[in-house]
Amino acid sequence: MSTALTGAPLHVPAPRPAPAPTATAPTAGPAPAPSDRLLHPDPSVAAEQAALEALLRCWARETGAAPGPDGYLRIAVLGGAARLSAPVRHWSPAGWHRFGPATLAAGEGTADAPVDAVTTAALLAAAAADRPDPGQVADLAARVADSVVRTADILAHHRAATAPLPGGPERSEFLAAEQSLLLGHPMHPTPKSRDGLGPAQSAAYSPELHGSFQLHWYAVDRDLLAAGSAVPESADRITARLLDDPALLPPGTAALPLHPWQARELAHRPAVAELLAEGRLHDLGPAGDPWYPTSSVRTVYRPGTPWMLKLSLGLRITNSRRENLRKELHRGLEMHRLLESGLADEWRAAHPGFDIVRDPAWIGVDHPGLGDPGGLDTVLRAQPFAPGERAYCVAGLVAERPHGARGADPVPSRLGDLLRALAARTGRPLPTVTAEWFLRYLDAVVLPVLWLDGVAGIALEAHQQNSLVLLDAAGWPEGGRYRDNQGYYYRLGAADRLTARLPGLGARSDTFLDDPVIDHHFAYYLGINHVLGLVGALGSQQLADEAVLLAALRRFLTGPAVTATGSALPGLLLDAPTLPCKANLLTRIQGLDELVGPVATQSVYVDIPNPVAGA
Structure with missing residues (x-):
């Protein structure tokens, strides 16, 4: 098994060959029970089950664990003193396994007791390392708990929703698919973890909750302005139009759009606070019509607008804080120019139905105290989808929707x-x-x-x-x-x-x-x-x-x-x-x-x- 690791050594069993699929069905063990806990009427139960299955899928894929002849996946935990078990509803050659409820037994002959996703996460984290780091075990358990709570809120929202979805008459298939990842990445232990978002913020900023919000705007003095554009219009002219009310801009400044969560957090960073105090950055506050978060949370969409915005967002979402790096901003411009150099014409000649959604401009702030990422850089993404066009995020299209x-x-x-x-x-x-x-x-x-x-x-x-x-x-x-x-x-x-x-x-x-x-x-x-x-x-x-x-x-x-x-x-x-x-x-x-x-x-x-x- 190959790994690229830092920190404490992992103790991971060598992978075993996956069970071969039969000619009739790739399901291991007994036939699926008539009741699927993902469809449980209580959203909290369904969310728990979704989290548990994601953890077990990860473990099976990453360690080579496979079910026994009786159709149960069994994992030794607590140094072998206990056993975690779950019935297999579907064993997938491609890895999208389905499981029933998990139980925990302490030794042979001991009755199995139900076990929740947070406990399962802590047990698996400890089992994966020779010397478990208590901080990492606790962090994983906390983030699984956060993910479960948010998933339950998402399922409750979708099961209770009766009002028309937001976006008005121009609401597109594109936006609908972006809001469809109710359970998140099926092979991730904390697919809906967004530590740092309170309930009201989550309602506004989450695509699965049909959130929407006004952008928060800064004006940046032009001697601090950093920007690039591979299209005829400059980045600052684009953002001035997106502001909707250019009269808000002080003379000699450019409009900088920010995620509202990011704007509140930035005000506490010393370099940003200093620039605001000096009057070189100007806090214009929220302005304009609402924007809608897409599946990545930080990229936002507004129907009828030719631009989307990939905002810097310092939240930890799944494994990373989502702030734009300068090399990524340059990469978007480079790729647009490379395609326009003739490569796109050659590609379209061979495959006319495919293209890259372009990121041909960006805007931000240059200051030595900010670092990289500085938290103030925004990508301007061309929005190519018409309201009637059937463009679907693939992850949203295949995502389970346990309503x-x-x-x-x-x-x-x-x-x-x-x-x-x-x-x-x-x-x-x-x-x-x-x-x-x-x-x-x-x-x-x-x-x-x-x-x-x-x-x-x-x-x-x-x-x-x-x-x-x-x-x-x-x-x-x-x-x-x-x-x-x-x-x-x-x-x-x-x-x-x-x-x-x-x-x-x-x-x-x-x-x-x-x-x-x-x-x-x-x-x-x-x-x-x-x-x-x-x-x-x-x-x-x-x-x-x-x-x-x-x-x-x-x-x-x-x-x-x-x-x-x-x-x-x-x-x-x-x-x-x-x-x-x-x-x-x-x-x-x-x-x-x-x-x-x-x-x-x-x-x-x-x-x-x-x-x-x-x-």
Whole structure:
């Protein structure tokens, strides 16, 4: 098992091969019970179950743990003095397992007692390390508790919602999908942890609660202004228009939009407080029409506006504080210029349905006391989606939506509803429609990303939340988009041809990486998180047999269009016995911030069995 670690050594069992899926169903153990606790009428019970299942999925993936012949996953905890057990409702070759309630027994012959997610988190954190750090164990348990409470609030909100959703007549499918991640990342131990947000703030700032808020505005003296733009209009002219009332700006200043939570926190930072006291920064307060948070929380959207804003936000969300780094701001401009150098035309000629959501401008403050990140930098993102366009965040499309009891039915998702409607309309079996939809998706969304890697030498950190799929009127995939100025990797092996397109590329963005490092991360983000995550979602929601989808994936990967891209990822997925996988639980136990330090060591990685090679 390979890891990239700092701190206390982890004690993690070597991975064992995943149980092979049967020809008829990839489910281990007894048939699913008629009652699924994710659909429990009490949102708190459903939230507890969601957190517990995420923790157990993480443990199974990151340690190689597998269920016994009786269909139970068992984990030795407390140095072997106790056993944590959970029945397996669905064992997924792609990793999206489903579990029943967990119990804890102290030794053989002892009766099992129910155990909650917070206790489970503390037990697993202690079991993963030879010398557990009490602070990290407590931090994980606290953040799991925070995530559970927020998930319960989200489920209660959605189950009780009867009023029209916000956004007015221009509310788009795009915004609806951004608000659909009710449970969060299925392979993360604290998917909804947002420590630092009180209940009222959470209601306003959370996409899943249909929050909205006015931006908080600063005016910055022009001698402190830092900005960049790769489009004809300067960043400060764009923000002046977004302010709605330019008369609020004092002479000789530029408008700087901030997240309201960030604005309150910044006022307590010594360098910012000093600039405010000196009158070089001017606090204009909240202004303008409301904006809507998207799935990342810090990126905001306003219907009818040609720009979105990726705001700095010092909250710890999942594993990181979300403040913009200068190299990321330069990366967004670079990528726009690189695409406009002729690369986008070549890409569109091969794949007309795919593009990158551009981040072609940014604005912030330069001052030696601020550091990097300084907390005052904002990305200006082009907003390409029309109100009627069916653009969906992939993570939101596949996300489970446990709105309440449905008997023995599977937990629904937006994608599940869409596929069932397609099957009903066409009169074809649901698994057949799902397999065809999956193959069309691979052509529309995955193939263009492989082309950019193999032909251009640019790999995208294309996990599901960074990826959007465009659907036609019937619901079939017809295109896609990628977003995120953090997630571009330029291959050193392609440096000559990339810098020939745009001289000076990478000088300020720190984006060139060794090819093996890129191969390692690309395999996880596109291969495991994105594609296998889609396979796992379709299987766990009983929309198709994962073995059939994995066979379809192999067919796609061996096709001439994929081979022609020259990307190394298809060969890795087809033949490698193991794949490098980000270990979110072990990363959290180590207390790592994934935005800090070299890319190669920001997270813990483990090698997991490759279900594609074994399909």
